[in-house]
Amino acid sequence: MEDDDDFFDTVSVNSAHGKRRYLSLSRNTVYHSLMDLDGGNDLEMASLDQNKVPHKRWRNFSSSDLSVDFVLAYDDQGEQEDVDKRVMFEHNLESTGLLLEREENQRIHFVKIHVPKDVTMRFAEILKLRLPIKDEEQCPLKDNIITKTAVKILTRFNVMLDPEKFPVKKYQLTAEFNKDKNYLFDVDDPDFFNTSVKITVVSYILEREKFGKEDQDKGIKRLIAENVYKAAYPLHDGDLHDRTSQRKLLLDEWASVSKFIKYQPLDEVKEYFGVKFALYFAWLGFYTHMLIPASIVGILCLIYGAATLSSDSLSRDICAAANITMCPRCDKFCDYWNLQESCTYAKVQHVIDNPATIFFAVFMSFWGTLYLELWKRYSAEIAHRWGLTGFDLQAEPPRPEYLLKLANAKKKKLNVVTQLQEPVVPFWRVKLPSLILSFSIAFFWTLIALSVVTGVVVYRMSIVTSDFLHSDNTSYRIYVVPITAGLINLTCIVILNFVYGKLAQWLTEMELQRTQTEFDESLAIKIYMFQFVNYYSSIFYIAFIKGKFVGYPAKYNKIFGYRQEECNPGGCLMELTMQLAIIMIGNQAVNNVMETLIPLCLKMYKTFIVTTGIEKTKTDEVTLISCNQWTEDYKLTEAESSLFSEYLEMVLQYGFITIFVTAFPLAPLLALINNVLEMRLDAKKFIKYYRRPVPQRVKNIGVWYSILAFIGRLSVASNAFIIAFSSHFIPKLVYKLKISGDHTENGFLEHSLAYFNTSHFPAGSEPAHPAFKRFCL
Template identity: 40%
Template sequence: VYKKSSPQVEKRCTFEKNLRAEGLMLEKEPSLTNNDIMFVKVHAPWDTLCKYAEQMNIRMPFRFHLRCRQIKSWLPRNPMKLDKEALPDLEESDWRVHMCCYSFTINNRETFFSNSTRSRILHHVLQRTKYEEGKLKMGINRLLGNNTYEAAFPPHEGGYKSRHPIKTHGAQNHRHLLYERWARWGIWYKYQPLDLIRRYFGEKIGLYFAWLGWYTGMLIPAALVGVFVFLYGLFTMDSSQVSKEICEANTTIMCPMCEETCEPWTLSDSCVYAKVTHLFDNGGTVFFAIFMAIWATVFLEFWKRRRAELTYDWDLIDWEEEEEELRPQFEAKYSGVERVNPISGKPEPFQPFTDKLSRLMVSVSGIFFMISLVLTAVFAVVVFRLIAMEKFASFRWYFVKKNWQFATSGTGVCINFMIIMSLNVVYEKVAYLLTNLEHPRTESEWENSFSLKMFLFQFVNLNSSTFYIAFFLGRFAGRPGKYNKLFNRWRLEECHPSGCLIDLCLQMGVIMFFKQIWNNFMELGYPLLQNWWSRRKMKKVGGGGQNVENKAQLPQWDKDWNLQPMNAHGLVDEYLEMVLQFGFTTIFVAAFPLAPLLALLNNIIEIRLDAYKFVTQWRRPMPARATDIGIWHGILEGIGVLAVITNAFVIAITSDYIPRFVYAFKYGPCVDKGHHHEDECLRGYMNSSLSVFDMWETKNSSQFRYCRYRDYRAPPWSSVPYEFTLQFWHVLAARLAFIIVFEHLVYGIKSFIAYLIPDMPKDLCDRMRREKYLMQEMMYEAELEHLQKERKKNGGRYHHEWP
């Protein structure tokens, strides 16, 4: 697509002339919706397709082998599978295709090359055709960069809707079939037709949806276990000994939670708070943390096996990425410095090491600056919480005053969420700027560098406040009479007597819930609004005075031009959203067992939303090949390792599991009395975990002299008032021991499971060896047949000269 008013006429004419010289046929047609737009339709004849298929080593079928017939089972049909008649033209479903790059079996020239394969061949030609006389003055990407052309895309195969039902009249085209059997919301519970996705959009997009579907399916057991853990906390909430003691503590006076306006309060006032805390801080927390760490390993290991099966079925086992062409920006920047490419043997622009290092240092400095900006935003939220704490504690409304901790945490989380979403917009622009500043050599290097920056930025942005609540909130508050204050004015926030885990849970729940809603709205709402605006403009009078109000009369390329192009970053945004969600699902899952359930529900919507977007709202992206999900696999493995560490610290430091455990086995009523019920062993736990402070020391005018606070310190009447007790050191030692044991145990289990699960299934290895054997046998038979023909041709005489 180009504008008639574009000044780059000479480059365009040279480029199109060279395309014709390569054997392509060009056809120009004006747009019916814009007088300034001209379309160039590029056709590839059969001979041209075959020539470039051989140059690109595209592997095509040379023999079909029918699979074994399936035996009818007495089991009911799996409702998640698509009906076989729903995909009538997918030969991959019924045939195993042996592939080779030099011998073809051609039954039908029209269907021999799939649509995505033809597009890939054409893109190969477009990328290597010159537009100026010069060594590297070639490629459609460079022409798009200098505005010679406005866009270049393969058109969709037709409309995605039909007046007639697909069951009775069949699919009009592959796009219609994809919409009916994949992108339609009514079949959200069905498996995805990956072969059809791969054939229409290419292997790279097919692998993304395969990974997304695999991740969603693996979330089902994690969500079920998380719900069971939550239900266990729900059913034991009223019978919990700790909750009972807090709810019955009508005479336990707690120290004021703020300096100026707060008064001493009764521990029983936080009864509801304690019960809600028990939902997420109970005996199932440790089990679920271990389960999710193992689950992350199993997910990644089995994905490797699934990927191996897909790369075999899609014939990507022996595929290697072609030598990528240089980015136009890289060529323009370093056109004066050349060296010989060790692969192609041709001279090409080269980035000196000193220049590369200096640009990398600037980029790293930019990353640290943005991370510092995040930490500054977190500090601002902390200051807000300290101010809001005093305001809510002295609020006129009794409901807010009574639940001031919920009000403080809730407003803090909401403000933090707004800051996160605002900074995300800034991060994308900064990451784009820093990546371009590095001048990556190829598009894949640019994509990997940009992906890593976006992940680092958004991961720190999303999780920095969560780390603060998990590991710093209430740790440095001090004690009554000697509180630590920020700027000598605001007293640092304390944890609730029942622990800080509920604050962490609230932080995760709000951010995860609202972020997923916002992302889904933006993914679907933004393209819909833009396409609606395009359709509105199309209702106006088009070129030549013809009314084009009926969109069905438009040619397909004109319809696609008015759709939205795929994101400039490709699949980066799609992967980034899911990888960040994976981090939320695993890193702090001990504090929020419902995270896998929220992720599962979101992903069920996400699959169909992405499918609907690709099929109906976006132009058809250029099909590309890939064998894996790229840099994201390494990031997922890193998140899995980090999840073990953070969950160990959450249970040991944030949760009250360790203090309860130490009390039950060292200080509780069950010591030296044999095994008893857990609740019996925790009797007196709250009294043991609260220390005493003499308020008269601070000249407090309250009617109460003594108040309690959360800590393990000696009472004011002891010989060493307010010093740490022996129980404090026992709890500290138990926390450190738990972290070490937990990490070593889980890492050991993860490593053992990874060792047990091979990256490639045994039956797949056998099939690959069998196929290799058959190919060698067929080559031997073909050579023998050739020799026999030569012998007959020579009248029975045969002469062979051994080397």
């Protein structure tokens, strides 16, 4: 028989279904009122509305003032086996020293976790955490005249952070924490172990604690995968409306687009999100600042091209060529056409392809090298300031999945940093076969991406051959093929990205990477390899292959029976620019929409679920009372700890503005505008729509720096080849120096064309209904 409380709760809910919200609030109020009688809760009786609950109580135990450092959430409708796993898991957590408090007055139950000081000290030593040592008297550094002048200028332009909101933090020496050397650390300070340290300790324990009798029955990740728990997350330090919280401060002063001109509060970001997140935003901010000079030079190149348009003999001659008839672009269905039709094309091409473009290509080659060197210097400064200079990857604990799969490994070795025995992956029997299989599948998908590009090329050739484009004589039809092909290619890119992303995750799991950093870097290499082909192959085709092996009238080189694509008389550079613009702008637009809308929609959906009770059983109330931080954060989306998608998006963008910048001088400016928004929107996304991530220690941006260096070296050769093979710079230079009598470009158009007698066309390839006769060029 049900007890009285359960009986009346059930009767109330069933008899007043439409008043679910108020019933839930009343149930929660009774719960708190009983605690008030015992003196365990200082909430006022009038606190029926969540906005009246003091924010300082949102993150504490109900029975005491202990802070909630981590939360586990689960549904009480699970099987008995799930209950047994939870009981054992939570018992082991308490045996480790963690303090737990359970809140079971709703269907979604919460387990609140607090890590005591002695447990924090014990695991801080195990994790080799570097913590600040006691302050000593230090001589203040005196600013020189250059530093004072720079600060004065930046302050005048309102770039510096408000020192009242973000006080300047002095540098503190750090050392690996050791309980035997407590005298070095101010452990008596209640704030010495900050929230980030406590979250790191609890996360480490959760990932390694057992929930069953078998050796592989361990870790919170597996429990979540088996739906024993629905979520495990640290808490944000306050509500978005709590002006005393660091979260609200960062939202207003850092994540706001209106603050785009100000520096980022990186020290505060590091304290709140951890080193890995702070280093990403530091890199993104540095990269965005470096785009400013590149954008200015790119704009000047376009201005120069527009200013010298009237003096360009090639575009002028094309626009005046009213009597020059060109050979058909395809067999049978295509007619002869007038060269003057490509007048607009030639003018736009000159704006992009002019002598200033050569200077821009050289400038960007030096810019890429300078950017990487300056970032290396800046990141070393940050690592020193944050006490990461001596951080060794061997100090990073092994992944729980790694230890689980090697639980029965016979061979072990001593980790010289942690002085612990760790299992060794058998190279010939396990490591090598998994690597071969992983990269073989990755290579196969790379071939699929290439086949998509081949399909787009065939589409281009077939659409040119068809009579679809030739139903009218308007000049804009020459833009239809590149624009539609670019859109098709972009669609294929998005689809393949989604599929391969899931596959690459599974392949990397097979490789048995020891640490999370090694896992993330292996995943990054595989996906970037695929994305490189997926995004850039069509652009490489236009830049270096299209129009180079066409042949000549009466002896065209054909593929699948179709004539190869030809470049416009003005060259392929304009088409290359359109392809770059479509893919770069389209990709950034899709990413920004997805990154902004998906978290927002997920939050709205979860809020709808937990506030309306739409996900319910026949006998239980589902509505969650949002008068605490753990319930509010439960509605949010799990944050991606690796930041993989954020890095990948920016690195792909970096490739667009360096490898192909000769064809698209506006690329740095578009990247600058995108990144100014991206930086603030990413910050807003992580603060408002994602749960607080577990802090991770990293020394630098890892494998992404090596990828950036590879792109930098490739861009030098790529831009040189684009100038040589896709622009008119070299042909014009040869004409002026060796052929032209007056050493000018006058007559270059006539020199680049050749006459062809149309009677020499093979049977069946000549235009079926020609409008012109006899000769073409």
